Amino acid sequence: MSDILRVRALSAGYQPDMSILKGVDLKVDAGEFVVLLGPNGAGKSTLVKTIAGLVPIHGGSVKLRGEEISDLPAHLRLRHGLAFVPQTENIFAQMTIRENLQLAAQILPKATRAGRIAAMMDTFPDLASRPGTRAGALSGGQRQMLAVARALIVEPEVLILDEPSAGLSPLMVADVFARLKAINASGITVLLVEQNVRAGLSIASRGVILVEGRVAHDAPSADLADDPVVAQLYLGGRAQEGAQ
C-alpha cells in the first residue's frame, strides 16, 4: 500500500503548554478520498492546519511520500504537492477572479503561470465566464470553487479542504462535492473536513472521526455509516434502528 500522507503520534496546539491534538495517527493512501469528521471543537481544523504547516507541532511527525515535512514552512509544503483550502479567508474578496488566480500562481515558475491559470479557467467555466468579477461578489458556492481553483493551480498531489460546504445551500453543496469527486477521479488525493457526517461518508471511501484531539474511529465509510455506535453518536440513531 502506498500511503502519500502519514501522520504519526501528532500532538500540536496554538500554545506550547496546551496540545489540542493529543497523539493523532492518520494515513491517507495515494488516490484515496478520506473525510475527517467529528464534533465542534474536536480539533479537525487544527489537524488539517497542522498538516499544512500553520500550527506549531509539539511532537510526532507528518510525512508526505515518506519524506518528513513537519519542519517545513507552509509554502514549502505547498511546493511539495500539498495544497490546503482553509475554512475561512480562502480567497481575496477585494480582488477579481483573475487576480486571485494570478496571486496563487506566484509560487510557480514564471513560464508556467499563464498556462496554469488558463487550465483553471478551463476546469471552472463559471469562473472563466467573468474573470474580472470581484471575488467578494460571487455566490458562496462559486467562492469555494475559486478557493479550490487557487489550491489546484500548483497541481498538488494532495488536496486538503476544511469544510468547503459550510454555509452553502444543499444544491451548492452537491455542486462542490461533485467537483471534489471529479478532482479525486483525476488522481488527486483528497482529505476533506466535513461537518455533516452523512454527507461526508457518502462522498468519501473512508472516514476518520476525531474526538477531543484523538482519532476515535477510522474505517471505510460504509462500515461507519452502518456502525450503531457511530450512528447513535453522530447520525441521530437512524442507522441503529435499521441495524436491529
Ligand SMILES: Nc1ncnc2c1ncn2[C@@H]1O[C@H](COP(=O)(O)OP(=O)(O)OP(=O)(O)O)[C@@H](O)[C@H]1O
Ligand atoms: N487560533 C486558535 N488559538 C487558540 N485556540 C484555538 C485556535 N483555534 C482553535 N482553537 C481551539 O482548539 C480546539 C479545536 O478547535 P478546532 O477549530 O480545531 O475544532 P474543529 O473540530 O475544527 O471545530 P469546528 O467543527 O467548530 O470547525 C478548540 O478548543 C478551539 O477553541
Ligand SMILES: [Mg+2]
Ligand atoms: Mg473547524
